[in-house]
Amino acid sequence: MYCSKCGKEVKADDNFCPACGQKIEQEYKFETRQDEWLTGTKIGEKISNANSSPIYENATIILGVFSIFCFLMNVLGIMFVHLLGIGLAIAALILIKKDKQNSGEFSTVGNILSIIGLTLCGFALVYGMFIGILMNT
Numbered sequence: 001m002y003c004s005k006c007g008k009e010v011k012a013d014d015n016f017c018p019a020c021g022q023k024i025e026q027e028y029k030f031e032t033r034q035d036e037w038l039t040g041t042k043i044g045e046k047i048s049n050a051n052s053s054p055i056y057e058n059a060t061i062i063l064g065v066f067s068i069f070c071f072l073m074n075v076l077g078i079m080f081v082h083l084l085g086i087g088l089a090i091a092a093l094i095l096i097k098k099d100k101q102n103s104g105e106f107s108t109v110g111n112i113l114s115i116i117g118l119t120l121c122g123f124a125l126v127y128g129m130f131i132g133i134l135m136n137t
């Protein structure tokens with residue numbers, strides 16, 4: 001997109017033109033993004049999806065909670081459930097990335113929960129392999 005004052009090209013996430021300091025209007029940015037959606041690869045995507053979608057938000061929170069739950073189940077002795085937890089957490093992070101690309105926003109809670117889930121289940125995986133190696137030697 002281009003600055004409305006001096007015509008120099010500006011990045012879509014710039015708030016001010018780097019050349020002349022003209023404020024880049026949010027409305028203008030939004031219009032540009034709609035144009036990009038219509039003309040670019042995102043044809044068919046909902047234009048109304050301008051804010052963090054509640055579906056994405058709920059999905060990432062649920063996936064994040066389940067990945068933490070998987071870690072707890074693994075601690076309680078259920079084998080391999082932490083692998084599922086890693087999968088769920090990665091799925092949540094992919095959804096968050098997609099949501100961020102689509103709407104510029106994402107669920108902070110879902111993000112934190114899935115990172116915690118991924119960290120815990122990743123820890124369980126490394127710990128499990130470590131114990132496995134110890135038992136084999």
Ligand SMILES: [Zn+2]
Nearest residue numbers: 003006017020
């Ligand atoms: Zn300018």
